[in-house]
Amino acid sequence: MKKNDFLTGICEQIGYNGEGIFHIEGTTFFVPYCLCGEKVTFKVLKVKNGIGYGKVQTVLEESPDRVTPKCPVFTKCGGCQLLHANYKTQLQIKKQTVENTFKKIANIKACVENVYFSEDEFFYRNKLQLPVRDQKGKLAVGFFRENSHDIVETDDCIIQPAWCKDVIKIIKDFVDGKKVTAYNEITKKGLVRHVVVREIDGEFIFTIVINGDKINGVNGLIDRLSDKFGKISVYLNINKMDNNVILGDKFVLLYGDGKITLNEFGITYKIGPQSFMQVNNKVKKMLYEKVTSLAKEDDEYVVIDGYSGAGVLTAMLCKDAKRAYGVEIIKEAVDSANQLAIDNGLKDKMTNIAAPCEDVLPDLIKKEAQNKTVLVLDPPRKGVDLNILQAALNAKPDKIIYVACSPQSVARDVGVLTDTLKVEGGKITGFNPNPNPIYTIKSINLFDLFPQTKHVECVVMLSKVQI
Numbered sequence: 514m515k516k517n518d519f520l521t522g523i524c525e526q527i528g529y530n531g532e533g534i535f536h537i538e539g540t541t542f543f544v545p546y547c548l549c550g551e552k553v554t555f556k557v558l559k560v561k562n563g564i565g566y567g568k569v570q571t572v573l574e575e576s577p578d579r580v581t582p583k584c585p586v587f588t589k590c591g592g593c594q595l596l597h598a599n600y601k602t603q604l605q606i607k608k609q610t611v612e613n614t615f616k617k618i619a620n621i622k623a624c625v626e627n628v629y630f631s632e633d634e635f636f637y638r639n640k641l642q643l644p645v646r647d648q649k650g651k652l653a654v655g656f657f658r659e660n661s662h663d664i665v666e667t668d669d670c671i672i673q674p675a676w677c678k679d680v681i682k683i684i685k686d687f688v689d690g691k692k693v694t695a696y697n698e699i700t701k702k703g704l705v706r707h708v709v710v711r712e713i714d715g716e717f718i719f720t721i722v723i724n725g726d727k728i729n730g731v732n733g734l735i736d737r738l739s740d741k742f743g744k745i746s747v748y749l750n751i752n753k754m755d756n757n758v759i760l761g762d763k764f765v766l767l768y769g770d771g772k773i774t775l776n777e778f779g780i781t782y783k784i785g786p787q788s789f790m791q792v793n794n795k796v797k798k799m800l801y802e803k804v805t806s807l808a809k810e811d812d813e814y815v816v817i818d819g820y821s822g823a824g825v826l827t828a829m830l831c832k833d834a835k836r837a838y839g840v841e842i843i844k845e846a847v848d849s850a851n852q853l854a855i856d857n858g859l860k861d862k863m864t865n866i867a868a869p870c871e872d873v874l875p876d877l878i879k880k881e882a883q884n885k886t887v888l889v890l891d892p893p894r895k896g897v898d899l900n901i902l903q904a905a906l907n908a909k910p911d912k913i914i915y916v917a918c919s920p921q922s923v924a925r926d927v928g929v930l931t932d933t934l935k936v937e938g939g940k941i942t943g944f945n946p947n948p949n950p951i952y953t954i955k956s957i958n959l960f961d962l963f964p965q966t967k968h969v970e971c972v973v974m975l976s977k978v979q980i
């Protein structure tokens with residue numbers, strides 16, 4: 514069995530990245546764009562030490578769950594890994610992914626209670642990140658190929674609303690290669706690197722990311738965007754770094770008031786270009802309502818909301834609590850959360866702290882330990898620092914609600930909190946054969962914020978073990 518061989522097998526399972534898993538003669542193969550039960554011939558791209566990667570050649574026996582993907586760049590662009598599966602199957606795959614991941618990473622037999630699906634299977638994203646490049650002397654606007662920095666050119670995207678097509682057209686017209694150049698990743702020359710757009714209820718924030726300090730003719734671009742989209746703000750973001758990070762540190766507001774005002778859950782708040790915001794508005798609502806209802810206690814309680822973004826969830830949690838703290842690293846988001854607290858009459862019981870959670874949460878959890886406490890954690894993909902989990906195990910807040918966008922990270926962190934993983938010398942060293950848990954999993958709920966893609970969001974509720 515070697516590179517370039519053609520093999521035929523039956524897809525047994527779907528992996529973390531939405532790829533089919535095959536076992537052939539003692540080797541596990543990962544082959545994207547397959548579904549369970551399908552008989553497939555694939556080309557071996559790489560094989561080593563019992564692990565292999567393949568590319569589908571022919572699907573010999575199709576699953577009844579397979580659908581015809583409605584996108585001309587499907588399998589080329591790295592955006593949608595599950596577009597070939599019907600939506601019901603996508604949800605089953607994600608449920609299985611969460612349960613398998615808990616078992617594999619933390620030896621936990623988990624069971625997803627509910628799957629909250631997206632009413633919109635397509636066109637749901639409120640955010641567009643559009644790379645703009647000079648590729649071999651030619652302007653390329655589109656999306657990155659999976660695990661690559663090649664741009665797959667496209668003039669539309671099936672998970673973005675209709676405005677995406679107009680944005681791509683306007684940006685292509687503007688970056689003409691002469692007055693306004695596109696960034697070239699090899700030469701590190703050229704100006705426009707990315708355009709990031711956020712849209713809420715017909716209001717837009719555009720961020721033009723450039724490898725320079727100014728941009729010729731930007732007023733013409735602003736005129737065109739405002740003619741097309743109405744209420745807009747436009748920022749320049751300066752990013753001269755030689756890395757993959759989209760945004761640089763410096764933002765310059767060129768047009769508009771710079772923020773979008775939202776009114777939801779009875780809370781008025783504003784978000785800017787740097788503040789985190791879930792990309793699927795309708796599923797976000799279900800997610801926040803679930804977290805708020807899980808947090809509720811009969812007696813007086815304090816909420817500590819780690820990784821709190823612009824503060825809307827903190828505010829929802831704060832309404833029923835004695836007081837709530839939000840801890841967030843991005844200053845713009847914390848400024849928004851402070852304004853939210855003033856505008857919504859929550860100033861006296863909502864405290865927003867601009868700092869890394871790993872620096873602040875351990876002391877805060879300890880300080881509030883004498884009160885009934887609900888700890889909410891909504892970290893980025895890498896999960897929660899071990900020092901925070903250990904502080905929680907020492908101070909023992911009454912409930913921990915973990916909102917997770919990475920099944921691997923949440924499985925690991927919940928493994929620490931439920932003692933199925935051993936921690937020695939500040940490191941996770943393996944499964945614990947004799948767990949003596951302080952916390953137990955009460956429920957796991959899945960929220961499909963990202964239809965058509967491999968991405969999974971879940972909420973894990975932990976409570977203290979009754980002794």
Ligand SMILES: C[S@@+](CC[C@H](N)C(=O)[O-])C[C@H]1O[C@@H](n2cnc3c(N)ncnc32)[C@H](O)[C@@H]1O
Pocket residue numbers: 788789790791819820821822823824826840841842843846868869870871891892893918
């Ligand atoms: C998944 S988002 C959740 C935001 C918020 N809970 C919401 O629903 O809008 C994660 C947030 O953590 C913030 N963040 C990332 N690393 C952090 C850290 N080390 N300490 C504090 N906040 C951090 C990000 O800026 C982002 O706002």
